[in-house]
């Protein structure tokens with residue numbers, strides 16, 4: 001009834017008014033994000049495609065890189081899944097059925113040279129909103145991770161601002177997050193962290209890749225630096241409620257030239273390189289290893305698990321064709337210390353990079369190890 005009377009009244013307008021209206025409509029749809037089209041709902045219950053509207057007090061922010069294991073995750077505390085792997089409608093339906101947000105990842109591939117190009121920014125922002133809306137996703141995790149000089153920091157702020165505004169225009173409950181280093185400095189990333197924090201829901205601190213030595217093997221995530229990093233964010237005025245601590249579910253395997261006293265693994269510093277342009281240190285002698293492989297390698301260790309009190313991190317030595325390797329990693333015990341630390345600082349939440357580092361097979365031993373990793377997270381919530 002209402003619709004037909006609307007159509008009738010339209011016929012009474014002059015042709016030029018209709019033309020003007022359609023031009024206005026075209027401008028409106030072209031520039032506005034909430035007109036982006038969503039795909040038909042793939043869930044059994046079509047209401048599951050609605051955006052998640054609740055705002056949890058505490059966050060468990062889960063990075064997902066493959067679509068193979070999600071059914072085996074412990075979903076009890078998860079509040080957000082950030083998709084770094086392929087989109088799977090089933091994950092969206094499942095997350096939404098539990099009131100959990102599914103967010104896309106963005107900005108990893110944004111060219112630094114185009115930060116100052118307002119046209120490029122605006123086209124890019126539209127594409128992201130379109131992508132998320134189409135697939136019923138609840139926001140975006142911005143993973144820029146590139147060095148930026150202080151004079152260009154405002155360009156990143158502008159892009160994050162434009163992204164946040166466009167997402168919130170399409171969905172007022174959209175979640176916007178930005179991945180940041182363990183501290184508001186370092187790695188050549190001179191961002192305006194304070195403004196970024198004010199624009200987004202929270203920052204995800206990457207509390208890993210914090211190697212504190214180039215001459216000997218060391219922790220991936222020394223708790224001393226984790227604490228300093230949080231304090232440094234607070235010192236620039238970012239409240240704990242805007243900070244989520246992401247821990248690593250992987251470790252570093254170092255090849256030692258030889259062992260010094262107290263099991264110190266000496267590295268060949270010829271292989272240490274520091275790139276002044278990117279601010280990134282690379283060590284020819286270390287590689288990342290996921291937790292599921294670490295637990296296998298531990299069985300072959302020559303030392304057993306050793307706990308380093310300085311960094312509150314475990315490590316062990318093992319041999320490969322007679323050569324000593326030292327593997328620094330995290331396990332439920334060291335992670336509980338980190339989740340507990342996040343709790344003492346009253347952070348907004350915790351996270352891990354990444355959920356698919358665990359062994360989700362049916363093997364009973366694997367199942368127990370995987371469960372212990374998920375259970376450790378409870379430390380933050382209880």
Ligand SMILES: *[C@@H]1O[C@H](CO)[C@@H](O)[C@H](O)[C@H]1NC(C)=O
Pocket residue numbers: 117119120121123
């Ligand atoms: C700015 O971005 C637009 C859209 O991507 C592109 O067509 C244009 O060439 C860019 N300008 C410069 C100077 O790179």
Ligand SMILES: *[C@@H]1O[C@H](CO)[C@@H](O)[C@H](O)[C@H]1NC(C)=O
Pocket residue numbers: 157158161195198199
């Ligand atoms: C974000 O952009 C709006 C204009 O669209 C501006 O008013 C606001 O100050 C910006 N916020 C920041 C933190 O730059």
Ligand SMILES: *[C@@H]1O[C@H](CO)[C@@H](O)[C@H](O)[C@H]1NC(C)=O
Pocket residue numbers: 296297300
């Ligand atoms: C452990 O050592 C055995 C015997 O040398 C070897 O076959 C196996 O592959 C090693 N395990 C791992 C995970 O490297």
Ligand SMILES: *[C@@H]1O[C@H](CO)[C@@H](O)[C@H](O)[C@H]1NC(C)=O
Pocket residue numbers: 216217218262263264265308309310311
């Ligand atoms: C922890 O490991 C580092 C690097 O090997 C070493 O310098 C430090 O002395 C160790 N701390 C303890 C308490 O063993």
